[in-house]
Amino acid sequence: MSRLTIRPEIKDGESLSSYLMRACRANMVLYLDLLRHVQPIRSMDVFYRRSIRIDIMPQQKHDMKRLAMLIGQTEKSLFEMTYDSLRLKFNHYGLYFDESFLTLMPVLLESNKRKFCTHCLEENLGFQMLWQVRDIDVCFKHNVKLRTSCPICNHDQSYIHNNLGAYRCYHCENYLFSENQQFHEANEEYMHQRYDEWKYILDSKKRLFPGLVDGLDLQKTICITLIYILQLQLEESPTQYRYNLVSRLLRHDFLHSILRFINDQTSPQKVTFPQLMKILNKAKIRMIDFVEMKVPASYVNSIKSLKVQESVIRKCLSPWCITFEKSDALKEIPYTHFSSFKNQKFSNTSICVNCGIRYGLNMNTKQWLEIDTNIDLINNVVLMLWFDKSEKEIRISLDITYRKLYQALGYALRYNLLPDNKREIYMKYSQSDLDIIECFKELYSEATTITYKAQKWYGWHGIEFFYHFYNPVVQQYRWIEYTQKNKFINKQKVLKVQPHIEKTLNDILYLEEELTTKEIAASLDIEFINFQKYGFSKKVQEIKRQMQKQATESELFDKVQEYVKTMDQVRLSVFIITSGKAQMILRNPCLLWRIILPSSLL
Ligand SMILES: [Zn+2]
Ligand SMILES: [Zn+2]
Ligand SMILES: [Zn+2]
Known part of the structure; x- marks a missing residue:
């Protein structure tokens, strides 16, 4: 093949494939033929001639010197029409070498279908390189939605084909601009931002990542800067890492594994480049702000000091649990990283899926403890049963509510902790033909008066309720409920004496008028302090x-x-x-x- 004699002008922002297809068209040469002539013998695979690789990393499968010579352009100008500048930037930082760059790009680019603006094609502006970016879907110049299919026959256009150089459909051969797209009501500002962002990323003179934080490598610097800049969106010049702020903008499990990664623990989690772009984009943070961010030393230290906390020995403390003294079955309870339970602050709150007991690191005593006092309660109740004490005697001598007693009994029944003679008595509470999980789903969707509703709907006695409640499958389900955050949101909303709660109160009191306010609060699943604060106590007195x-x-x-x-x-x-x-x-x-x-x- 000899040099092409007609050399069309390179359009601003045009991709290499677009230019080559147009040049071939002008010289009556087939694009695929041209590429065949610049492919080394060892990689004559047709696949590469049809792929987006020519715009990502052309030199890998093509002789660029020969290609430049054939079409009469400089090599440099060819590379400028590709994403190669991004590859070079990555190489500079020691990230995403060759093969991994090729697997990274399809995450960011649409690589099968050709995206186009009908107006641009009509004005002969070529196919823009940035149109293929996945989070760009509007033409910068005309503000219309980019499309991938022929307006006449509706066939999607493959990335490379012989008619594209003439802007024609490969299927019906009509012009792809035969019918112009309607003007698009796009968020113009947002789209301009995306274009600017990508121009910044591809600009070989601009940095891609922030300068190293003292003592950390690039990956860790990226992680810590990301966490910092997210917190900065919600707090002015933060000096300390704060979980409850950052977790609003970052998925909690993702955040935890990044933190573990920063602190050298066995976590493979790094923030990949597409993840970084996505997170910044979602939080409306510009790349340039991220790159120029300097994280204050005190902030870095507050993250490093998490290491001490994170390496706390987490273990199950219930002597009867099959994973006693082990952490295998502990699952973290999300959204409660630093939570208060009865005026005590806990971090790393977890639930053991084998025994249903909740644990956490007590922030005051710095000890790994049970959050509730169920282990002691259950131990005491079971002990008194061995001494043949009645329910009433137990309740009085331990000074506990019915609910607490039933909870302990239901638990002991579930985990086989009862003396044989008592077991026979309580056995009846462990038999139910109902689909327990379905019952609890139903109960949790009610979200307020769970024990009471269980009695009303399924006829469950308190003991029966807790027997089912401590079913490991139910505990698993509860754990999922926590992760979906629903329960916490609901709980905030119901703290008002609403008519349906008043009715429930009425029902409860008519059934059992001896109940104390505390017990009523417990059976409504409302903290006693809130019970008084939000006027429930008054209502109870009234009733x-x-x-x-x-x-x-x-x-x-x-x-x-x-x-x-x-x-x-x-x-x-x-x-x-x-x-x-x-x-x-x-x-x-x-x-x-x-x-x-x-x-x-x-
Ligand atoms: Zn356009
Ligand atoms: Zn068509
Ligand atoms: Zn356990």
Whole structure:
């Protein structure tokens, strides 16, 4: 093949493949033929002639010197139409060498279909290199949506074909601009930002990553700068790492593994370049701001000091658990990295999936502890059962609510901790034909009065409820619930005496009027402190007064009836209770009381 005689002008921002296809068209040469002539014999595979590689890393499969000579351009100008500048930048930082660069790019670029703007093609502006970027879908110049299919026959256009140089469809051969795209109501500002971002990334003079943080390599510098810049979006010049801020912008498990990675622990997690771009883009942070960010030393130290905490010996502390003293079955409870439970702050909160007990690092004592006091509670209850104490005796001597007692009993039943004779008694609570998981799904979607609802819907006794609750599968499900965050959001919302809660309160009190406010709070699954704070206690008193009043009234009514009966017997049938009068008495027995009752009856 000899030099091409016609040399079309290179359009601004045009990709190499676009230019080559146009040049071939102008010289009546087939693009695939041209490429065949510049491929070394050892890699004559047709695949490469049809692929986007020519725009990503052309020198890998093509003789660039020969190609430049054939089309009468300089080698440099050919490379400028490709993503090779990005490869060189990566190489400078020691990242993504050759093969890994080739596997990285398809994550960022659409590499099968050709994207185009119909207006640009009509104006003969060539196929732009940046159109293939996945997060760019609008033409910068015309603000119309880029398309991949022929407007006439709707066939998607492959990346390379012989008609593209003439802007024609490979299938129906019509011009790809035969019908122009409607103007697109795009977020113009956002799209311009994406273009600017990519121009910055491809600019060989611009840095791609921030300068190294003292004592850290590039990967760790990237990680720590990313965490810092995210926190900076929510807090002015932070000096300390704060989990609850960063976790709003970064998935919690991702964040944890990055932290472990920074602190040299066995975590393979690094932030890949596409991940970095995606996170920055989502948080609306420009690449240049990221690159120029300097993380203050105090912030770096606060992340390094996490190492001490992270290496805490996490283990299960329940003596009856099959993974006692081991961490195998501990699962971290998300969104509770630093959480308060009963005024104690815990970090690294975890739940053992084998025994359902929650643990955490107590921030005051720096000890790995159980979060609740269930282990002691269960131990004590079981011990007293061995001494044949009744439920009532246990409740009184341990000074616990019914709910707590049932919780311990249900737990002990589930984990086979009961003495044999008691086991027989409680056995009945472990038999249910219901699909337990489905029941709990239903209960959790209610989210407020779980134990109470379980009794109402499934007829579960408190012990039965906790027996099922501590089913490992239910615990797993609960864990998933936590991860979906729903429960926490719901809980915030219900702290108001809403009509349905008032009704539930009523129902509870009518069933069991001896209940203390504390117990009611527990059965509604509301912290006692909130129970008082949000007016539940007041409501309970109100309902109790109402009930008292009704009780007194019905008691009086009984006495009235009694009196009337006595009167009847002595044949003083002055008051015959007709239905009308009975109703009157029902409505206002006090009145009647005052009028007719002799003082002897009081
Ligand atoms: Zn355009
Ligand atoms: Zn077509
Ligand atoms: Zn355990």
